[in-house]
Amino acid sequence: MTKTPEDRRLELLQGTLDMLILRTLQWGPQHGHGIGQAIRQQSDELLKVETGSLYPALHRLVKRGWLKAEWGTSEANQRAKYYRLTAAGRAQLLRERDRWEQLVRAIGLVMNPAPGEESRG
Amino acid sequence: MTKTPEDRRLELLQGTLDMLILRTLQWGPQHGHGIGQAIRQQSDELLKVETGSLYPALHRLVKRGWLKAEWGTSEANQRAKYYRLTAAGRAQLLRERDRWEQLVRAIGLVMNPAPGEESRG
Numbered sequence: 520m521t522k523t524p525e526d527r528r529l530e531l532l533q534g535t536l537d538m539l540i541l542r543t544l545q546w547g548p549q550h551g552h553g554i555g556q557a558i559r560q561q562s563d564e565l566l567k568v569e570t571g572s573l574y575p576a577l578h579r580l581v582k583r584g585w586l587k588a589e590w591g592t593s594e595a596n597q598r599a600k601y602y603r604l605t606a607a608g609r610a611q612l613l614r615e616r617d618r619w620e621q622l623v624r625a626i627g628l629v630m631n632p633a634p635g636e637e638s639r640g
Numbered sequence: 641m642t643k644t645p646e647d648r649r650l651e652l653l654q655g656t657l658d659m660l661i662l663r664t665l666q667w668g669p670q671h672g673h674g675i676g677q678a679i680r681q682q683s684d685e686l687l688k689v690e691t692g693s694l695y696p697a698l699h700r701l702v703k704r705g706w707l708k709a710e711w712g713t714s715e716a717n718q719r720a721k722y723y724r725l726t727a728a729g730r731a732q733l734l735r736e737r738d739r740w741e742q743l744v745r746a747i748g749l750v751m752n753p754a755p756g757e758e759s760r761g
Contacts (some may be wrong), residue, residue: 558750565749630683
């Protein structure tokens, strides 16, 4: 069976969206739609961020002081809210990246234990 | 700052616990407490599964036909419910592993793009 791009799409796990938004904004300020697009494109079309998750996440990140929102004009010459990373947001991104890498490593230890570690003695 | 083992503990992301339970039971039938212990030990003490998450997950996996529960006697000579993987559970484990690996790869593409892919043209 070949998978269509639609089938290949993955649901993001709770907690990873914030990290991806912060990461995307390291490349410069962006409006909400652009953030969603960037995540989709950078992930080779695997990650699709639903609007219903994206905007609440942006709102939450602004509230925590990790992003700042300001009005600007999009490429299509329309007014749009642009988000940019604050210094606190940069620090948070480092923490979330660290946590994610640890989680991947820890899960890897369970999923693929070193040879000889599987037996129960 | 040195981190205590307690600090290092990671919260599991929603969706990964089922996979870890199925994986743990590949090593043989086990009771709930033993499953939690195995995940903690195999993950180098990084993953701590809360009882409040573990038992509802086991219940859900039995309901979906991926585990079978039966009463047995534990090492401490106490009656305990043992869980074992069904054929459907083995197939589900493969699917979840595949999905997890894809997700890690997709997130990696956003977090660490190939050189030259970061710029916006």
